[in-house]
Amino acid sequence: MGTYGNGRRVAIVAGIRTPFARSGTVFRNLTAIDLGRHCVAELVRRHGLDGSQVDLLVFGTVLASPVAPSVAREVALIPQLGRTVQAHTVGRACASANQAITDAADQIALGHADVAIAGGTESLTNVPILHTKSFSDALVAASKARTLGARLGAFSKVRPKDLVPVAPAIAEPSTGETMGQAAERMAKIHGITREEQDQFALRSHRMAWAGTADGRLTGEIAPYFVPPDGTAISTDNGIREDTSLEQLASLKPVFDRKYGSVTAGNASPLTDGAACVLLMSEDRAKAAGFTPLAYIRSYAYAAVDPADQLLMAPVLAAPLALRRAGLSLKDIDLVEMHEAFAAQVLCNIKGLASREWAARAGFSEPVGEVDRARLNVLGGSVSIGHPFGATGARITTTLCHELARRDGQFGLMTVCAAGGLGFSMVVERE
């Protein structure tokens, strides 16, 4: 048994999510808070949880609304939990739900809590749109002006271009590079071809479609009856049953139009959705009659220089998590890697098998070759979608369920995130 938990093993008791929907589609009129509340309410209902027993709720989000910056607290204020469940919001880019889960797990391990809900939510439809600096300055000056003339004067220097709204970029503030550009650059460094990326994307859709058709993925979903007419949404609308290598090959590169290989087909789409897990101390779970899906055996965070290979930090985090678990890759029954881009997964896989990256992580031996038959067996973010703040909880839920279905013992997950961040966790079944 790993040492995480200080003798208090942290159980992953259950997990659930909303359907994941391409942004601007079926959830366009819902906020991240609506999505988060729905998923937590259904977690409580499905598992007959007494809301008064919940000690804390931790939720991650990336593009928080300026009018409700603490998503976690707003999500916690559902009738099922009452008004007194303390909550906090975390941000670790695409690993935000993982951060929520490890924050909550740490509280359980410390003995500060016995029951926690952790996850994340994101509406990439409803991202905050900002004014330019010059227009914001004019608005502030106008609001302070005492006369109508001064108020109008405040706008005298505003030019038409200043009125163009500023949407949040998925770009690194430190380098200006977008995730897509980074994936493109990494594909070139590691010699990952367009065809390999498209093959991986196709595989992602096929696996996710199979998991939808046979209920393995839909079983993790809390259907949403979207107002005003209550249309039932119960599956992810980004998974394409009918995509093919030919269709994928016909798509134009997005981030390097001339020489690029990353397309809308082999990248994760912008997505709306929420996901969460129920965590308990082992003793509480057993005393309350719950059968844990799995236990947290270890986890690790790591980072690379954002100017380096932005999405490679999972390659540094995974060996650390494995060492903390006292395990090696050959012990692992299933691997779940967040698919920001097919190129990134393929680069991460190469990195895990490389001596150079092992040395960068401070290890003498590489983690090893990831067995594709054990990797993302229900697809991943390329097909299912990627609501930034929520993905970590989706991956955790799927990994635990699938591990149980296969009667496996150990599962490894990895997530890459903006800022050059990476996460890895090992879960174990009894």
Ligand SMILES: CC(C)(COP(=O)(O)OP(=O)(O)OC[C@H]1O[C@@H](n2cnc3c(N)ncnc32)[C@H](O)[C@@H]1OP(=O)(O)O)[C@@H](O)C(=O)NCCC(=O)NCCS
């Ligand atoms: C890549 C990206 C820019 C594409 O955005 P987009 O152009 O709005 O994407 P769309 O969904 O409209 O797809 C573009 C086209 O490709 C087609 N397409 C996408 N995936 C396809 C597939 N698997 N098979 C066939 N066609 C596909 C769409 O049908 C669409 O065709 P159309 O223009 O004829 O309607 C956007 O998804 C993105 O920014 N993703 C990366 C997000 C990111 O950086 N995340 C952070 C990672 S941690």
